[in-house]
Amino acid sequence: xxxxxxxxxxxxxxxxxxxxxxxxxxxxxxxxxxxxxxxxxxxxxxxxxxxxxxxxxxxxxxxxxxxxxxxxxxxxxxxxxxxxxxxxxxxxxxxxxxxxxxxxxxxxxxxxxxxxxxxxxxxxxxxxxxxxxxxxxxxxxxxxxxxxxxxxxxxxxxxxxxxxxxxx
Numbered sequence: 001x002x003x004x005x006x007x008x009x010x011x012x013x014x015x016x017x018x019x020x021x022x023x024x025x026x027x028x029x030x031x032x033x034x035x036x037x038x039x040x041x042x043x044x045x046x047x048x049x050x051x052x053x054x055x056x057x058x059x060x061x062x063x064x065x066x067x068x069x070x071x072x073x074x075x076x077x078x079x080x081x082x083x084x085x086x087x088x089x090x091x092x093x094x095x096x097x098x099x100x101x102x103x104x105x106x107x108x109x110x111x112x113x114x115x116x117x118x119x120x121x122x123x124x125x126x127x128x129x130x131x132x133x134x135x136x137x138x139x140x141x142x143x144x145x146x147x148x149x150x151x152x153x154x155x156x157x158x159x160x161x162x163x164x165x166x167x168x
Contacts, residue, residue: 025092
């Protein structure tokens with residue numbers, strides 16, 4: 001039995017992380033559906049409508065980055081993005097489910113998947129520092145450390161329980 005299953009603080013923490021992971025999955029699904037809906041359409045017309053709708057200055061640096069990205073989108077690239085987004089989203093939803101129900105494998109999955117992203121997030125923050133990138137990195141590090149703490153604590157409690165059994 002999982003040693004933290006009846007600990008309300010543990011459940012609250014896991015459900016908070018589960019909600020974050022689920023939200024990331026939903027965001028990727030929505031972004032993926034938006035991108036996928038653009039296949040076989042005039043990408044320039046869509047980009048122009050998007051910029052016009054948001055009253056964006058077409059000479060702004062980020063607009064140039066957006067237009068460059070839009071110009072490189074092709075049907076094959078959209079399919080590749082869709083596959084990667086599907087795998088990512090599936091992983092996020094499975095992780096969220098497992099965390100919601102305090103399953104140990106989900107804690108390990110959250111630890112491993114979060115750890116993988118830290119170097120990329122740190123590099124991104126160093127190259128393009130913003131408060132948002134810093135927040136993303138800090139939240140991810142906190143989640144990774146929390147998952148590590150939970151798994152090490154569970155291991156210690158199992159060891160203590162075994163020691164009591166052999167002593168008693």
